[in-house]
Amino acid sequence: MGQEAPAMHHSKPFMLLTQQMLLVLEARVRQLQADNVSEVRAKLVDVARLPEADGSQSPRKVEAGNKAAALGFPTHWAQKLHKEKLVMQKRKQKLEETLQKEARKHQLRVEPQLLNRQLAGWLKRWEHGTPRCPWEEQLAQLLQEAPKRLSHKEEHGQTGRISKMRYEGQQQRLLAFLECCVLVDQLPLAHHVLVMHHSKSRQQRALTLPMYNTLLLGWARKGSFKELVYVFFMMKDAGLAPDLLSYAAALQCMGRLNQDASTIQRCLKQMAQDGLQLQELFTNLPLCKEDKAVLLRAVRKAEPTFLPPQPPLPSFKVNTSPLLKEIYSTVSFSLQDNPASYPKQHLPLETLKDLFQQQLSVEMATIVTVDSVEKAPSLTEEVLQARKTLQELRTRWEAELCLALRQTKDREAQAAREGRPSLFPYLCLLSEGELTQLMLQVLSQQGESLLSLAQELGMRIFNRHVVQRKQLSDEVQALQERYFKYLHLLASDTQVVMSRLPRQHWEALGTPEASQDQPWPLTLVVQLGKQLAEVLVQTVKMPSNLAQQQDTQKLIPVLYHVYSFQSFRQIGILKPHPAFVQLLETAAERTMTFEAAEVPMLCPPLPWTSPHSGAFLLSPTKLMRSLEGTIQHQRLLEGCPPTELHGALDALTQLGNCAWRVNGRVLDLVLTIFNAKGCPRLGVPSPASEAPRPSKHRLPANASPELKTELRRELARCLKVAREMHSLRTDALYRLSLAHHLRHRVFWLPHNMDFRGRTYPCPPHFNHLGSDLARALLEFAQGRPLGPHGLNWLKIHLVNLTGLKKRESLQARLAFADEIMNDILDSADQPMTRLCLSLLVSSHHLGQPSSHPCSGSPSLTQHTALLQGRKWWMEADEPWQALACCMEIARAVRAPNPAAYISHFPVHQDGSCNGLQHYAALGRDSVGAASVNLVPSDVPQDVYSSVAAQVEVFRRQDAERGVQVAKVLEGFISRKVVKQTVMTVVYGVTRYGGRLQIEKRLRELSDFPQEFVWQASHYLVRQVFNSLQEMFSSTRAIQIGPHTEPVPIPQRWLTESARLIARSGLAVEWVTPLGIPIIQPYHHDSKVSVCMAPTSMATPTCTPVARAGLMPHSPSIPTLQISGGIQSLTFCSSGDTNQKGLTFVSVHDCFWTHAADVAIMNQVCREQFVRLHSQPILHDLSRFLVERYCSGPRSTNAQVAKLQEMLLSVPKTGTFDLDQVKHSTYFFS
Secondary structure (H helix, E strand, O other): OOOOHHHHHHHHHHHHHHHHHHHHHHHHHHHHHHHHHHHHHHOHHHHHHOOOOOOOOOHHHHHHHHHHHHHOOOHHHHHHHHHHHHHHHHHHHHHHHHHHHHHHHHOOOOOOOOOOHHHHHHHHHHHOOOOOOOHHHHHHHHHHHOOOOOHHHHHOOOOOHHHHHHHHHHHHHHHHHHHHHHHOOOHHHHHHHHHHHHOOHHHHOOOOHHHHHHHHHHHHHHOOHHHHHHHHHHHHHOOOOOOHHHHHHHHHHHHHHOOOHHHHHHHHHHHHHOOOOOOHHHHOOOOOHHHHHHHHHHHHHHOOOOOOOOOOOOOOOOOOOOOOHHHHHOOOOOOOOOOOOOOOOOOOHHHHHHHHHHHHHHHHHOEEEEEOOOOOOOOOHHHHHHHHHHHHHHHHHHHHHHHHHHHHHHHHHHHHHOOOOOOHHHHOOOOHHHHHHHHHHOOOOOOEEHHHHHHHHHHHHHHHHHHHHHHHOOHHHHHHHHHHHHHHHHOOOOOOOOOOOHHHHHHHOOOOOOOOOOOOOHHHHHHHHHHHHHHHHHHOEEEOOOOOOHHHOOEEEOEEEEEEEEOOEEEEEEEEOHHHHHHHHHHOOOEEEEEHHHOOEOOOOEEEEEOOEEEOOOOOOOOEEOOOOOOHHHHHHHHOOHHHHHHHHHHHHHHHOOEEEEOHHHHHHHHHHHOOOOEHHHOEOOOHHHOOOOOOOOOOOOOOHHHHHHHHHHHHHHHHHHHHHHHHHHHHHHHHHHHHHOOOOOEEOOEEEEOOOOEEEOOOOOOOOOOHHHHHOEEEOOOEEOOOOHHHHHHHHHHHHHOOOOOOOHHHHHHHHHHOHHHHHHHHHOOOOHHHHHHHHHHHHOOOOOOOOOOOOOOHHHHHOOOOOOOHHHHOOOHHHHHHHHHHHHHHHOOOOHHHOEEOOEEEEEEOOHHHHHHHHHHOOHHHHHHOOOOOOOOOOOHHHHHHHHHHHHHHHHHHOOOHHHHHOOOOOOHHHHHHHHHHHHHOOOHHHHHHHHHHHHHOOOOOOHHHHHHHHHHHHHHHHHHHHHHHOOOOOEEEOOOOOEEEHHHHHHHHHHHHHHHOOOOOEEEOOOOOEEEOOOOOOEEEEEEEOOEEEEEEEOOOOOOOOHHHHOOHHHHHHHHHHHHHHHHHHHHHHHHOOOOOEEEOOEEEEEHHHHHHHHHHHHHHHHHHHOOOHHHHHHHHHHHHHOOHHHHHOHHHHHHHHHHHOOOOOOOOOHHHHHHOOOOEO
16 A cells, blocks of 8 residues: 555545636636627727726726726626636635645654654754764664663553553554554554554553564565664654664664664664673574574674574473472483383374375365255255355355455555554455455354354454465475474384473474464454454345345345343344345255364374464464453463473373274264254254244233233243254254264364363364263274273273162172173164154155265165164163263174274263362361262262252152142152252352253253243252251261352362452462462453444453452352362373373363273372372462462551461361272272
């Protein structure tokens, strides 16, 4: 964009106005001439001699009269014409002056307006001085006299802290704008906006050194020395001292302009006087290869013998935590000395290289197209016409959206010329065509929150921009070379000289040059997405009646705004027009589109090496996911010593390195039921068309208010159920479609963690953290022989999945599995029943095509042979996992040698209410430890069954007293109903949350009267809490908390500590036993309104000093302390199993491995649990909290003194011997 373009563009209206006025004037002259030509000829001489009133004539009037006489005008017309000419000349002059002012106003400014008068005069003298004062001299003088510290900032550091928080959002927004302008080659525009902000004292306070450095680097890369000096003037005017990056920009510009050695020497000398080392230019700055080469050329011109420092050798510093000492102590420098046996992938090197290329292609394309597994409609004329119409509409929308986007960019460019950091550079990151495709992808059949849609659009633009930037640079080629070397550690057919952890091996391959892409501020992401959403709403239209000619019809918007209420807050929703929804349903398109980061990877993920580097090849991924708008977690991680994060980084890398494959047989059966209208009882959602319908009877005219209210409730209930069914169906469709897409592939699930430290797979739709159905679809890609005990563990695992023998010994469970072996084999061979067959027959009669979208699907003839299945597996607590296990057992027992059978099936070992296990260990409570299987016993203790039994006792007593809901609940109280509530008590669940959990379980019971669900859930949650209180009232494990809810002693101390911290207005913060920093994310959010017609919305922005809410913070430390304990156990177990060569996967407190390795994994878990709780966890936490919240000037405050007293009163522990855990068979079982 040229710098004069804005002025020329703005001057057109004024030029047209001037020309029109001159044309009017000429027309007036011709009119006068035509009207008076005869009179002028008759009195030509007399007109010239007419005297004035005093008998004389002024020379000017005589001259005008003579001129008028010569032209043939009467005197009064000549005078009138003369006056009009003067008026028009004055108007023209004013218009020209206004035009010049407007041109200057909208012209991109280069020269800064300095607030310091001395600097302003200095700059003015230099600009108009002699050639003996070149710009190089000015820069040298500026650097020499620049302040050595941030004078204005540092002197007012304490008083400016509030202002800093106030301006932080503006600073992030402005810095992102400047960086984006540089990226899209709009450097003059960025300079103009910076000059505009700098010229106003109030706005200048928000400017930071990185903003000026961004412009310095931009001008340096262009070799624009004058503009670079202007930026240095502004830095000095703002009281900012140049840092290492500022000097690097100046030297780089000199190198591009081939400046003389003396000028460069003066710059280097000044840099040394400022305490900056020359070598740091090449080691501490994130510069690309080209920038470093130019910088080196400039330095060598002044110092020819200079050699840049060599890249630093890989750091072999390791985490010194006592919990990880044994894990990292085995890392050595040769295979001969290393006793560890880290697991490799089961694929050879060349195969892994090919998989890398496939994954790279996927991420460079940014999207993945997947075929839907939903039943395909018959290709009738109506369907074909709907698809043709939809394609024609999309073609027209693409052209119209491109035009609308260009107009939007023009408006945003104009706003930027006025000095506002607008959306213009962000809209330039992608072409109009790419933005159009991205916008059309979000069109769906369901309405979506405008805030969610805007955030999704904004993040998609950011992700695509990051990927494209990496493609245009040399990062992709460098990544490929480094990854191929890294694969030598993982491939099954290669060896490396030194066996290291994947992270260590990756770091040993060299320091990466990839720049860190800082995420945009949330308000910017939302505003950008909101702008695109509004363009979509205003532009995308369709005929009101598609059956008629489109050219003659009125066009209607495809999307429109509606409002709804969620949690008493009004939110805006974008909903599609019913006509468009009908068109999509009729067309029944067969493909779905996913973002590349939403799909499992086709090659092993990048190892995590830092909070911003790991997982996907190109797509940006966070190490710690957090609430949107919060940045405290990222800041804590970036400020944490690198070695403190090694435990988390290595554990997440190992979890992501587990290769998976799809269980094809289970997938075929699920798809059969899914396309036969589902089966909610088996976890296969039915379509929304099967939702209950409200009564169709017309309401009588004399209907009572009670009847009207009941009908409204019924209608609301039906709508709610329909929405929930659609959501569940869509979720299942995504999962099954991705499973079908990957059914013949090996894939990987990269992991990250949340703010509690809990691990999660990054792909959200298809992973092992989902429901029973989701878990049953997955199995390990790498198989392992069952060995002598693997088949027994498969049988025990199957019995665990049924939920039938929770309080029986392992031997009893194994015997039970042998007793029901016929049912197991029958389930494996004949899983379908007559019910399933009838559904299949109905689907075939309804015209379903005979070819199923999944290859290998059983045909109707094959299903006919499955009439005698006894469907035993359907009665299990986890039916689909039970069925998959039945199939694995059947294959194993029928193998010639079961011990040699290669099993891919994951066997789970689950903690016995792991939260209570951690509390019992923290308090060394013997009774509590025995109740949660920390103590060796012949049979397992089951807290959930005990609570269910106690609740049943209370229910019978109430039923005898005539309580109706107690009578209704007879026969429905089970372990499954109360399990989730009991399990989450230690995580701070409230009675309200517990009621919702129980309500969900009751609704899953098909024979339970649904009209009593609300009343029954209220009754049961009260009895669950009463049962916990009754069961543990005589022990020291659990006591009564402040809200008559059962709370363990350590939890009560932690809860009260969190409450006192929250009352002081600070966020709760601490460090986990592994050294990972944690901060509570719940705050009273400050809202930033993003207003654009016709709607506005408020986006939450959390600041570190936001006053913490008491309610969410009260259980914060107990909840997150237990999560931190589970996290530490997971990470330690992951590292230890990794050393032993095991495949290890975790689902929070449930650990998975091959059947042959279950005994080893159990031993590792027990040993790591004992090692974890042998540390003084509570005392370390107390010491950290006292130092964090009770030291400094606030220590004299009475409230702080009370907090300190509470923190120092660490609960005394009991007499439980932790070593007993090592011998407890049912600790994890």
